Amino acid sequence: MTVTQAQVGAALLPDAHAEPQGAASHWSLAPASRPGLDTAASHPARAWRTRARLQVLPAWREHLQLLSHHDPDYAYDPGHEYQEDWTTDADYRRDGVRLYCFDGEGRLVMPTGSFHGKLIEWLLQTLCRVLGHRVCKEPDLHYAAAVGEALRQFTAAGEPRTLKAPDLAVMPPAWTLAEPRERTVEERIIRLDRGDPPPELVAEVVSKSNRGKDFDDNLDLYAALGIPEYLIVDTGEFTQTPGLWLFRFEASGNAYRLAESGRTLTACGIPMRLRDAEVTGNAPVMQCRDPDTGRWHDYESDLRAEGRMDTLVRQLGKLPGLTDRDRRHAENHWRQNGLPDNAEELLMEAARKPAQWREFLNIPA
Numbered sequence: 001m002t003v004t005q006a007q008v009g010a011a012l013l014p015d016a017h018a019e020p021q022g023a024a025s026h027w028s029l030a031p032a033s034r035p036g037l038d039t040a041a042s043h044p045a046r047a048w049r050t051r052a053r054l055q056v057l058p059a060w061r062e063h064l065q066l067l068s069h070h071d072p073d074y075a076y077d078p079g080h081e082y083q084e085d086w087t088t089d090a091d092y093r094r095d096g097v098r099l100y101c102f103d104g105e106g107r108l109v110m111p112t113g114s115f116h117g118k119l120i121e122w123l124l125q126t127l128c129r130v131l132g133h134r135v136c137k138e139p140d141l142h143y144a145a146a147v148g149e150a151l152r153q154f155t156a157a158g159e160p161r162t163l164k165a166p167d168l169a170v171m172p173p174a175w176t177l178a179e180p181r182e183r184t185v186e187e188r189i190i191r192l193d194r195g196d197p198p199p200e201l202v203a204e205v206v207s208k209s210n211r212g213k214d215f216d217d218n219l220d221l222y223a224a225l226g227i228p229e230y231l232i233v234d235t236g237e238f239t240q241t242p243g244l245w246l247f248r249f250e251a252s253g254n255a256y257r258l259a260e261s262g263r264t265l266t267a268c269g270i271p272m273r274l275r276d277a278e279v280t281g282n283a284p285v286m287q288c289r290d291p292d293t294g295r296w297h298d299y300e301s302d303l304r305a306e307g308r309m310d311t312l313v314r315q316l317g318k319l320p321g322l323t324d325r326d327r328r329h330a331e332n333h334w335r336q337n338g339l340p341d342n343a344e345e346l347l348m349e350a351a352r353k354p355a356q357w358r359e360f361l362n363i364p365a
Contacts, residue, residue: 028052029063031083033108035098036279040106046079053078066315066344068307069094085304086279096303098282115283116207119235120167123203123286125299130270130288131170133177136188136199139169144193147224153217162193164221169199170268192225201229201268206239215245223249223256230256231267233274235284242284244274309339315347321354330363 028049032041041049053060057078064070064082071094076082080089086098088108100108120137127135141164148160155161169190174197177183190196202222204214214232222230228249236242246265247256260266264273271289273296278285287298313331316322322330340346340362350360358365 026052026056026059028056029060032081033106034279035086035100035108035110036282038107041102041108042106043102045106046102050079066311068304068309068311069097070311084308085300096300096307110279110282115235115237116205119233119283119286120205122283122299123205123233124168126286126288126297126302127168127170127270128180129297129299129302130290131268132173133180134171134173134175136169136171136175136183138165138167139171139188139190139199140165141169141199141202141225142189142191142193143225147221151217151220151224153221164218166202166218166222167205168203170201170203171199172197198225198227200227201231202227203231203233206232206234219247219256223247223254229259229267231272233286235274237283242274242276244272305339308343309334312339312343312347315344319347319350319354319357322357326357330361333363 032046032049033039060078061076064076065072067082067084069084074092076092077089080092081087081100082089082092085096086100086108088100088102090099090101092099098110100110103109124135124137143162143164145160145162148154148162153161171190177187190199192198204218206214219230226249230247230249232245232247234241234243234245243262244260244265245258246260246267248259249255250257263275264271266272270291273287273289275285275287277283285298285300287296289296312334316327316330319327334343343361346360346362350357353360357363
């Protein structure tokens with residue numbers, strides 16, 4: 001059946017000719033669909049939205065400015081969707097913003113490809129927030145040839161292996177970086193064969209080709225190297241059974257034992273959990289809980305929250321009638337107590353009625 005433009009407008013866009021009243025009021029500014037849902041947005045409907053946005057460009061641009069990742073220098077395309085954590089614009093690359101595309105049926109799906117590497121990076125950043133900057137991505141663990149020979153782990157040339165690079169390693173506190181930055185090549189080299197201390201924990205994220213090694217060869221190797229804890233993260237991308245496995249070294253048996261498994265466990269003294277993605281088909285979310293605050297952290301959520309806070313603090317600075325002292329007081333209150341869920345709408349109301357800003361923003365005197 002052919003869908004006409006008029007039918008699209010009548011079925012999906014009942015207020016197609018309504019005059020926009022603000023950045024969040026016009027129908028064309030709401031998301032066309034949401035990734036993972038069954039609701040589809042046909043090509044005619046998407047084209048209709050593009051034309052509508054062109055007619056309300058100032059309101060659309062004002063709407064974009066509320067995004068935590070908004071870039072005033074970027075040429076945003078009204079033919080694409082830009083939301084807090086996803087977009088359909090393949091050229092728009094921002095941390096924490098996933099790329100989606102419309103499939104043949106008009107549903108938003110993630111482009112095909114493994115999220116193995118992305119999950120490692122997110123887990124690295126999450127662990128650093130809780131344990132400090134002593135977490136190392138893909139370190140080079142050098143060990144004696146006698147270890148590889150004893151474990152019968154040889155190269156194709158028959159030589160004993162002497163190097164292993166786990167996905168992640170938690171180093172002793174003395175290896176903590178003074179500032180958040182990527183480690184140099186030299187800082188990722190750990191010479192266990194020359195007396196360097198072993199990591200407190202190594203972690204492997206299961207990929208399509210390494211699952212057998214993670215539960216077999218790597219288990220034997222990390223135990224032989226005396227690493228206290230070994231964490232395996234299975235995202236379920238290839239096995240359909242996501243979960244966590246934690247092995248602890250027992251000196252009495254000179255081997256690992258399975259200490260915990262499931263979706264939640266404690267490693268390096270830190271509670272960790274693997275949660276399903278909010279959107280079907282996305283990478284699961286690995287979270288760590290801060291023992292001091294009790295707050296659960298994950299890289300994407302933290303990044304979005306920080307960006308949103310910075311954006312709203314800038315918007316706060318534009319409110320008329322507030323003194324610098326008032327602005328600092330409101331910002332400190334937000335940073336200590338968190339933002340209300342509808343902070344963007346409250347700021348817009350406060351801008352319309354500056355005399356009542358405390359009431360709208362719920363800021364105590």
